Amino acid sequence: MGQMLSKKKFKKLLFSLILFTATEKNFAAPCCGSGFTIPSIITSDDKAQVALSYSYSQIYADVFANGDWRRREEKDVTETYKIEGAHIFKDRYQFGISAPYQKRTREGAQEDRSSGLGDVSLQLGYEYLPDWDYNPYRPKGITYLSLILPTGKSIYESDDGSGIDARGRGFWGIGGGTVLTKSWGNWDANFNFEAHYSFPKKVSTDTTQGTVNPSYGGSTAIGSGYNWESIRLGALINWFYEAPTDVTGTTPSEGTLKRYATGTLLASYLLKSNESIVLSYSDQTLFGSPLNTSLSKSITLFIQKRWQR
Amino acid sequence: MLILLASCAKPQYVNADKLESSIANISGECGILFSTEDICLRTEWVQKPSESTFGEMNLIFIDPIDQTRFLDPTNEPFIVLWMPSMAHGSSPVKVERIDVGRYRVSEIFFIMPGPWDIRYQLKDGSNVVEEKIQKITI
Numbered sequence: 001m002g003q004m005l006s007k008k009k010f011k012k013l014l015f016s017l018i019l020f021t022a023t024e025k026n027f028a029a030p031c032c033g034s035g036f037t038i039p040s041i042i043t044s045d046d047k048a049q050v051a052l053s054y055s056y057s058q059i060y061a062d063v064f065a066n067g068d069w070r071r072r073e074e075k076d077v078t079e080t081y082k083i084e085g086a087h088i089f090k091d092r093y094q095f096g097i098s099a100p101y102q103k104r105t106r107e108g109a110q111e112d113r114s115s116g117l118g119d120v121s122l123q124l125g126y127e128y129l130p131d132w133d134y135n136p137y138r139p140k141g142i143t144y145l146s147l148i149l150p151t152g153k154s155i156y157e158s159d160d161g162s163g164i165d166a167r168g169r170g171f172w173g174i175g176g177g178t179v180l181t182k183s184w185g186n187w188d189a190n191f192n193f194e195a196h197y198s199f200p201k202k203v204s205t206d207t208t209q210g211t212v213n214p215s216y217g218g219s220t221a222i223g224s225g226y227n228w229e230s231i232r233l234g235a236l237i238n239w240f241y242e243a244p245t246d247v248t249g250t251t252p253s254e255g256t257l258k259r260y261a262t263g264t265l266l267a268s269y270l271l272k273s274n275e276s277i278v279l280s281y282s283d284q285t286l287f288g289s290p291l292n293t294s295l296s297k298s299i300t301l302f303i304q305k306r307w308q309r
Numbered sequence: 310m311l312i313l314l315a316s317c318a319k320p321q322y323v324n325a326d327k328l329e330s331s332i333a334n335i336s337g338e339c340g341i342l343f344s345t346e347d348i349c350l351r352t353e354w355v356q357k358p359s360e361s362t363f364g365e366m367n368l369i370f371i372d373p374i375d376q377t378r379f380l381d382p383t384n385e386p387f388i389v390l391w392m393p394s395m396a397h398g399s400s401p402v403k404v405e406r407i408d409v410g411r412y413r414v415s416e417i418f419f420i421m422p423g424p425w426d427i428r429y430q431l432k433d434g435s436n437v438v439e440e441k442i443q444k445i446t447i
Contacts, residue, residue, distance in 0.1 A: 061322075062421060062423055064422075064423050064424055064446070065423075068321055068322075069320040069322045070323055070423075073361060109361050155398075162399070162400045163397070163420050205398070206401045207390070207399075208391075250430075250435070251391050253393035255394055255395065256394035258395075261316060285318060288316055289318065289319070294421065
């Protein structure tokens, strides 16, 4: 029995790692810094976890509001170093924090580079659907609230208006969502849904004075993986939607909705019982019907350490 | 698996030639009429901008009746590059007066490809007195 639980726990550890990594995703708009971030959530039986990640992301194409695609000619790269942590309290509650540091490099007529803090996010989670008895059908469920702090400079505070130093969206944001996880034998699956709202912001630059009015957005992700021994291979697809952003003031305009999907393949390896490493490849050009966005391809290396209860 | 297959992206790539041809002057009989000052603006590209190069443009203000007569607008001419779909601008341009009614706009650059507005404004300080919009795709 002890051996069975140990095996299950092992799989759950792997599973938590995969879920964590797979959903840990910056929805970047290259002109405008990162978008909403799905939070780091403890889905295992651990009491705490800390993760460091490095991501290299390059814009491959732009998709206009009418659906036309255009290959990006000039290199535009974002490297992101991120530290994330989460801790359990009162048994079924948890809080977490995610802080990215970004380096952007752009070639072409406005060749430049910039680095600094991106948008920090805070999370509060609650395990509303525990899986104490390893039910064969019922998933484990965690709901969460997120608060996005506009700590990264946005395009509205860009020093020269070029946006190279835009590492955040510039808006306060709140969000909420749920994560469901389940494993059957060597297979596992996960589901995440979140919705968010970004608050209006008054801006004053050389070219515009007024109010930027973002609105609602959301994302849905499904993923699956196969585990054997210390290795897991998984895949995930994440659909993302953001309502139009309107502007009032000296440059009044009505925005256009933004949407895209990110496909991710990932390979994980359990270094020790409480340490994991993951390599993932994400591609935004493969799925969905993107509109009004830039599409990137990225590679992420991710290391996580966990502490058991 | 079915969901994944059904959701495969279907890219429709457009090339630079198509985009280049969409840049055109918006000139009527006298050009762009600013009714608040009863003055016409004609624009001409010295260098069209692209994804990787800066552009330059001449602004020529004329009398709508006697179109051989150059006039300086009472308010300050200004240009804003604006991407409405994403609700942000680009790097500021430089506007220099060359002669009576003649201005040179330089450092025109669009920070990403896509549909943009060139907003021709007449400003009194920070107040936009009148604005005309030209739509282009970069």
